[in-house]
Structures are given as C-alpha cells and as structure tokens.
Amino acid sequence: MRTTNSMGKYNLTEKKEKNAAYRSLVRAELVDELYEKILHVFVVQKKYRDPEYSAKKLAEELNTNTRYISAVVNIRFGQNYSSLVNEYRIKDAQYLLVDKRYMDKTMEEISAMVGFANRQSFYAAFYKINGITPKSYRMNYLAKEKNKA
Numbered sequence: 001m002r003t004t005n006s007m008g009k010y011n012l013t014e015k016k017e018k019n020a021a022y023r024s025l026v027r028a029e030l031v032d033e034l035y036e037k038i039l040h041v042f043v044v045q046k047k048y049r050d051p052e053y054s055a056k057k058l059a060e061e062l063n064t065n066t067r068y069i070s071a072v073v074n075i076r077f078g079q080n081y082s083s084l085v086n087e088y089r090i091k092d093a094q095y096l097l098v099d100k101r102y103m104d105k106t107m108e109e110i111s112a113m114v115g116f117a118n119r120q121s122f123y124a125a126f127y128k129i130n131g132i133t134p135k136s137y138r139m140n141y142l143a144k145e146k147n148k149a
Contacts, residue, residue, distance in 0.1 A: 026071045034072040037062050048088040049115040055081040086125040089114040093126065097134055098141040107134050 041061070047053045058081075059066045073081050092114040096102045102110065111122035111134075126134045 026068060026075070030068070031072050031075055034062060034064060034068060035076040038069070038072060038076075042084070042088050046088075046092070048085045049092070049113070051115050051117045053085075053115070085115075087129065089116060089122075090126055090129045093122070093134060094130075094137065097138045110134065 059069045116122040
C-alpha cells in the first residue's frame, strides 16, 4: 500500500513498511558477507550506473537470490533496492554537477552518466534526496564559489 506524499510536480510516493518474515531467517554471517559484496559492487564497480542493472542481476552475480538481496539491503542499508540504487546515483550526480570537468554537461547527460533512464526519474530522485533540483544544486554551488572569489 502506498501513501502519497505531495512534493510538487515530481509526484513522489513513499511506501509503507512491510514486515517480511524471511528477513529474520537470513543468517547474520550471510548478511555480513552479502553486505560486503553489495558494497563492492556499488562502491568499487559502480554497477548502479547501468540503467539495466537490477536486483535480479545483482543476485545472479553474487550467486544468491533476490529475497536475500532484498533482506540484506533492508537490514544493513535500511531501505529497498531501488532507493539504494538511487542514493548511489544521486551521490555520484552531486559530485559530477559541481566538478569543473563536467560543467559543460547538461542535466540529461549527467543523468545518463549516473544510470538514470530518463531526466524525470533523475529529477524526482534528486529532489527526494536533496529537496532541490539538480540544476538548483549546481547553481547554488556556482554562486558559493563566485562569492569565495
């Protein structure tokens, strides 16, 4: 069941907490092992940049199933898989938006570079996490830099 959260034109929704019984059945050692492997895939390999990379592909790569991936992401990261992917994408985008090497890139190009399939998804996820649009984020940074000079 979903509840609507009114955040302007981005039509964001928040999911209600589900109590999945299988989460408590995952051994602590397996949770730790999968957590480390998921971190490696996200932090080192940056697979979240692939718009086609799914929980199913991650599970196959780690020789496990999506239920375990879901349980570990929920237990150790405190969110669902999609939220985790978006969090990493947005962190990456925040860096790219203010890096002078990427100042010539449009919002659409930054969006594609971090793995979003379209501009709308990028803007919605960015706004949900930061409370401002990517363009505003970049403009605020540039204004601060100009004031420093």
